Every structure is written in C-alpha cells, then in structure tokens.
Amino acid sequence: MFQTKKGKIIIAVIAAVLLVVAIVVVILHKADNGGSNPGSSVSIVGTWYSDKPDSMTFTKDGKYQGNSWNGGNAWLTSGSYSIDGSTLTLSGDLDGKTTLTISKGADGKTIISGKYNYYSTEADAKAKIAENKNQQSEDEANIVPNTVNKLLGEWTSLDGTTTCTFTEKxxxxxxxxxxxxxxxxQYYEYEIVSDTQMKVTQSGKTSTYTYSLYDKDGVTYFVSPIKAYASTYTKGSAQTTSSGSGASSAAAGTSGATVKDTVISSVKNPDVSSYTDxxxxxxxxALLGTWKGTFDETPNADSVYWTYTFNADGTYSFSNSAANETGTYTVSNDPNDNYYHSALNLKTGTETKTVKFYFTGKAPIRMITDGKNDPTFVKQ
Incomplete structure (x- = not known):
C-alpha cells in the first residue's frame, strides 16, 4: 500500500517522539534504581538501619545522611555516594572515604555491609541486634566452662621435664x-576471667595473668600464666626430651617431629642464663618487621592504625593519626617477669622511653604493651 508524502512525515514524527519518550523512561528508571549511579541496577534510595545501631539515609541526588537510631549515635555524618557494581563508596568532609559492599542475604534481601551491617527495615536491623546480643551472651557464658573443661587433666612441658595438672579450681x-x-x-588456685585472662592465687596473693590455649596439627597447646620451669605445655605428642632426642615424639609415632620450648622465666630454671640468651x-x-594496631572492632580500609616498624640495624619508626616518630631501639628481657617478658627502649633525639611488652604464642603473633592507651599490635 502506497503512502502519501504527508503520511510518511506524520509516521516519522510519531516514531521519533516515541523513541525520545522511551529513552527518557529508561534513564529515569535507571536513576531511580541506582541512586547516584545511572548505570547501577541496585536501589539503595531510602533509610537503612544498622546493627551498630544507627541509620543512614540515601537520596536520589547522590547524598547520604547519618542519623541516630535505636539509642545509638550516627556512625557517619553526611556526604555523597556512588555505586560501582556491588561497591558503595561514601565520601564526606568529616567522614573521609568509606567503602561498603552491597549484597544479598540468605533471605534474598539486600544488605549494605562494612564495619556495621545496614538493613532496609527497622525490623530486620532489630532482629540482627537481638541475634548478636544472644550470641555474645552465649559465647561469654560458655567461655568459663569450656575453658575449664579444656584445661582439666595433665599437661606436659615441651621438654618433658615438667607437668601441669588442672582440677576445676x-x-x-x-x-x-x-x-x-x-x-x-607448686600449687596454685585459679579463676578463668576470659579467653585470655586468668586470676591466679598463691599463698593468699592474687594476680591476673594472660594465658593462651590453641590447637595446631592435632595437638593442644597451653601457654601458662606461670612460667616456673616451663612456659608452654601440650596434650598430645609434641614433647621432646630435654636432651632433644625426640623420645616422646617417637613413642607417639611421629619420628623427627621435635618442638623446643623457650623458657621465658623463673630463677629456678637450671642454667637460667642460657635460657635468657x-x-x-x-x-x-620476632620483633623485626612491621606491627599494626587499631581500636576498631572490625578493621577495614578506613581504620586508623598505630604502626611500628623495627629494622635489623636498630632503627625504628612509629606513626598514628597524631604523631610520627623515628629513632633507635634496643630490647631488654626480664626472665623473672611472669607478665611482660621484654621491654623496648626507644630513643628519639635526647629522649628515651621504655615500653614493656610480651608476645602471644598463637599466630598471627600479637604484641601486648603496658601502655594503657595502646592498641594490640599484630605482626604484618
């Protein structure tokens, strides 16, 4: 069927109008779904509630605003945001740059996760808060009985010369x-305080010490709070004889697998000088290298770190958000200190300060200092 010239023009105009309308609809639809990122298919516009608790509101124009909620203060203040795939980036004058992840939970609902988890409804956030509290209470309630049960019985030092036998008290x-x-x-009474702290009483005097329990290669290790005669004990086949013959290991069917105990303290150790050296x-x-510590419960790329770097030439550097420091260091050791086995002597210019510390025995190695305002440092 032949069309007139006028009819063809009308059809062309109508087609052009429909095409423009379709393009506008698609752009608006994507903008609604993606917030500040027209290319994103993820919708976060609205108010989200976290397990901190606090809330955060995202607007269509690419802005975010932190708010107090459910008794908690806002984690972040305000700024702009962008979405790239599943990555949500927040930038604010006061907040700096924060990166979060957008994902789906087991129930198919969208979650914004990072230091805290954000949910699209108050009900979901409150349910997660309650779940976290219940889990924390359960974990705390189980620490003492679980630790006591694990300690019960006889432990043997790595060199086979000493035993440590636990009852419930x-x-x-x-x-x-x-x-x-x-x-x-030597007889001691004890009380478990946490998964790392133990109160120990001898002759009526009570002190709180650090201990460690961990499993490795099928062997359970106990780093004792009391270093008399030995530091580390096991339940398993990791002991060797004091002469290094590996008799205990061989008897257990693990020939050649020897582990040597480094005795940290006790004047009663035979030839204590050799152990001290x-x-x-x-x-x-172990000290050489970089150590980082932060006060954040869940460290991320935006966390503020305290950083020590110790070099083999005796120099060191330290930095945090408030200071940068360089100088020289030496290490001293006290074999009779049952808590802080070593000390850092740090010299910057004419000033010298001493920082006592000890290492945990479980990887990753941690350095605990006597500074009340210091974080725990982790070997990098």
Whole structure:
C-alpha cells in the first residue's frame, strides 16, 4: 500500500517522539534504581538501619545522611555516594572515604555491609541486634566452662621435664628435677576471667595473668600464666626430651617431629642464663618487621592504625593519626617477669622511653604493651 508524502512525515514524527519518550523512561528508571549511579541496577534510595545501631539515609541526588537510631549515635555524618557494581563508596568532609559492599542475604534481601551491617527495615536491623546480643551472651557464658573443661587433666612441658595438672579450681606444676635442681611442686588456685585472662592465687596473693590455649596439627597447646620451669605445655605428642632426642615424639609415632620450648622465666630454671640468651634472641628476631594496631572492632580500609616498624640495624619508626616518630631501639628481657617478658627502649633525639611488652604464642603473633592507651599490635 502506497503512502502519501504527508503520511510518511506524520509516521516519522510519531516514531521519533516515541523513541525520545522511551529513552527518557529508561534513564529515569535507571536513576531511580541506582541512586547516584545511572548505570547501577541496585536501589539503595531510602533509610537503612544498622546493627551498630544507627541509620543512614540515601537520596536520589547522590547524598547520604547519618542519623541516630535505636539509642545509638550516627556512625557517619553526611556526604555523597556512588555505586560501582556491588561497591558503595561514601565520601564526606568529616567522614573521609568509606567503602561498603552491597549484597544479598540468605533471605534474598539486600544488605549494605562494612564495619556495621545496614538493613532496609527497622525490623530486620532489630532482629540482627537481638541475634548478636544472644550470641555474645552465649559465647561469654560458655567461655568459663569450656575453658575449664579444656584445661582439666595433665599437661606436659615441651621438654618433658615438667607437668601441669588442672582440677576445676586449682593446678599444680611439678618439676621432675635433675642433677642441678631438686624435684619441686607448686600449687596454685585459679579463676578463668576470659579467653585470655586468668586470676591466679598463691599463698593468699592474687594476680591476673594472660594465658593462651590453641590447637595446631592435632595437638593442644597451653601457654601458662606461670612460667616456673616451663612456659608452654601440650596434650598430645609434641614433647621432646630435654636432651632433644625426640623420645616422646617417637613413642607417639611421629619420628623427627621435635618442638623446643623457650623458657621465658623463673630463677629456678637450671642454667637460667642460657635460657635468657635464647629468649632474647627469639624476641629480637620476632620483633623485626612491621606491627599494626587499631581500636576498631572490625578493621577495614578506613581504620586508623598505630604502626611500628623495627629494622635489623636498630632503627625504628612509629606513626598514628597524631604523631610520627623515628629513632633507635634496643630490647631488654626480664626472665623473672611472669607478665611482660621484654621491654623496648626507644630513643628519639635526647629522649628515651621504655615500653614493656610480651608476645602471644598463637599466630598471627600479637604484641601486648603496658601502655594503657595502646592498641594490640599484630605482626604484618
């Protein structure tokens, strides 16, 4: 069928109008879904509620605003945001740059996660807060009985010379004796405070010490709060004889697998000077490198870190949000200190300060200092 020239023009105009309308609709639809990113298919526009708790509102023009909610203050203040795939980037004059992740939960609902998790409804956020509290209470309630149950029984030092036997309220350290030191037993009462702290009482005097329990290669290790005669004990086949013959390992069917215990303290150790020298060398070697600490419960790219770097030439550097420091360092060790086994002597210019510290025995190695305002440092 032939059309007139006028009819063809009318049809062309109508088609052009429809095309323009379709393009506008698509652009508006994508803008509604993607917030400040027209190319995103994820919709975050609206108010989200977190397990901190606080809330955050995202607007169509690419702005965000933090708000107090459910008794908690706002984590972030205000700024702009953008979305790239599943990555949500927030930028604010006061907040700096924060990166969050947009994902789907097991129930198919969208979650914005990072230091805290944000949910699209108050009900979902409150349910998560309640779940976290219940889990925390359950974990805390189980720490004491679980730890006591794990400690019960006899532990043997890595060199095989000492045993540490636990009951529900006490433990006894028994040194078998040798040609230089007589057989000896020491009795202590204890109370588990947390998964790292233990109150120990001897002769009516009570102190709180750090301990460690961990499993490695099928063997359970106990780093004792009391360093008399030995520092580390096991339940399993990791012991060796004091002569290094590996008799205990061989008896357990693991020939050649020897583990040596570095005794940190106790004047009663035979030839304590050799142990002290060995400990000093071990600490000096472990200290080299970079250590980072932060006060954030869940560290992320935006966390503020305290950083120490110790070099083999005896120089060091330190930095945090308030200071940058460089200088020289030496390490001293006290084999009779049952808590802080070593000390850093830091010199910057004419000023010298001393920082006592100890290492945890479980990887990743952590350095705990005597500074009340210091974070825990983790070896990088």
């Amino acid at each position: 006490s433990f006894t350290i028994h040194f078998k004796g040798n040609s230089a030191v007589a057989e000896d037993s 060995e400990q000093a060398a071990a600490v000096a070697a």
